[in-house]
Amino acid sequence: MPKLPVAALLAAMIGSGGAIAQPLEDPAEEAAARAIHERVMALDTHVDIPLEFATAEVDPGGFTKSQVDLPKMRAGGLDAAFFIVFTPQGPMTDEGLAAGRKIAFTRLAAIRRFVAAYPDEITLAMSVKEAERAAAAGRKVAFIGMENAFPLGTSPTQGDLDRLAGDGVRYAGIAHFGHNQFGDSSNPNPALGDEAEKWGGLSPLGVELVAMLNNAGIMVDVSHSAKTTMMQAIEASKAPIIASHSGVKAIADSPRNLDDEQLKALGESGGVVQIVALDAYVKPFSEAQLAFRDALRKELKLDTPAGQAAATADVIKAYEQRVKGMWEIEPRANVADLVDHIDHAVEVAGIDHVGIASDFDGGGGIAGWEDASETLNVTRELVRRGYSEKDIAKIWSGNLLRVLAEAEKAAD
Numbered sequence: 001m002p003k004l005p006v007a008a009l010l011a012a013m014i015g016s017g018g019a020i021a022q023p024l025e026d027p028a029e030e031a032a033a034r035a036i037h038e039r040v041m042a043l044d045t046h047v048d049i050p051l052e053f054a055t056a057e058v059d060p061g062g063f064t065k066s067q068v069d070l071p072k073m074r075a076g077g078l079d080a081a082f083f084i085v086f087t088p089q090g091p092m093t094d095e096g097l098a099a100g101r102k103i104a105f106t107r108l109a110a111i112r113r114f115v116a117a118y119p120d121e122i123t124l125a126m127s128v129k130e131a132e133r134a135a136a137a138g139r140k141v142a143f144i145g146m147e148n149a150f151p152l153g154t155s156p157t158q159g160d161l162d163r164l165a166g167d168g169v170r171y172a173g174i175a176h177f178g179h180n181q182f183g184d185s186s187n188p189n190p191a192l193g194d195e196a197e198k199w200g201g202l203s204p205l206g207v208e209l210v211a212m213l214n215n216a217g218i219m220v221d222v223s224h225s226a227k228t229t230m231m232q233a234i235e236a237s238k239a240p241i242i243a244s245h246s247g248v249k250a251i252a253d254s255p256r257n258l259d260d261e262q263l264k265a266l267g268e269s270g271g272v273v274q275i276v277a278l279d280a281y282v283k284p285f286s287e288a289q290l291a292f293r294d295a296l297r298k299e300l301k302l303d304t305p306a307g308q309a310a311a312t313a314d315v316i317k318a319y320e321q322r323v324k325g326m327w328e329i330e331p332r333a334n335v336a337d338l339v340d341h342i343d344h345a346v347e348v349a350g351i352d353h354v355g356i357a358s359d360f361d362g363g364g365g366i367a368g369w370e371d372a373s374e375t376l377n378v379t380r381e382l383v384r385r386g387y388s389e390k391d392i393a394k395i396w397s398g399n400l401l402r403v404l405a406e407a408e409k410a411a412d
Helices: 005-013 027-039 070-076 094-117 128-136 158-166 204-216 227-236 260-268 287-299 305-310 313-329 335-349 376-384 389-411
Strands: 043-047 080-086 122-124 140-147 169-173 219-221 242-246 272-276 354-357
Touching: 027 376, 027 389, 043 140, 043 242, 043 272, 043 354, 043 389, 070 140, 080 094, 080 169, 094 122, 094 140, 122 128, 128 140, 128 389, 158 169, 158 204, 169 242, 204 219, 204 227, 204 389, 219 242, 219 389, 227 260, 260 272, 260 335, 272 335, 272 389, 287 313, 335 354, 335 376, 354 389, 376 389
Parallel strands: 043 080, 080 140, 122 140, 140 169, 169 219, 242 272, 272 354
Antiparallel strands: none
């Protein structure tokens, strides 16, 4: 997801129209959906956090303005989540790398502080078995994912990756918006001087990174990576890889989404794609919607990085309210649209290679799954389409946990 100032503002469009999922019309089908949702482990592989996470300002143990906190997880039956150590791509300078490391370790410490504050309610899982034990005991499960390997610097060692694993990191994304020292991004960043590609996929250091992640038991994540980077990561990795929050390109043509060749390669290599619930990657904006949004940004002087940085609270509030007009032009993506992506991925990659991610608090959210409290609606739609409990269990967590178990074995 594009965690840039304006994109963060776009996240504020959540709650603004679209077809909201409702209880299933057939009472027996509704009862079945609720029972299945109660029995399976619902795992979301991408939940972002603010830098103020797990402080007096943002305490996820209680009700917050965030899309995910413990009360919302309980209300929606979201059993487990990967909380994300996200670092925006910065310049490849000593200063840029130092800033990236500071952001990364601030978020990593915050996630650990969160679970330490609520030991009776949530467990930081260091393995599949720990996650299963915690869930069986009625506790929520936290995993840690790292989005963008950029802050690892230009000479990471196996010891560095082993320490991250020791801190709880269980997947690491190669790149984000912009090429970095490890590989090419699906979205080059012209502001950083990017051309269409930098390495033609993985860099030599990126190949080393994949091996070190394997040795540390950390899953290799290729969401945000270029297709060449992803395909080469599959070949380089001795464990299956994941795309932690991506959509299907055949349905929503975005550079961030995976085409059928990529989906098939993931399936054949034992990996998994976690289908993301972010509006623009589920249902692309129409030309009229983009024109409306761009005109509003220009009017409010939010069309440049300088303008975004200078925006006052009143300007941001005005944008948040007025940008909802996009949904008067075309309805928002909803849960049915999300499951269209799941259906296609299952058809191409196979039922054992598809999962779910929200991208909550990083731009994610669709009509019917606005926050963690509405997680049941996704299970309802899967039941409505005829997925069995066995298949729903695979999609919600079984497939991802299988890959994590294989990453653990690769490290052993």
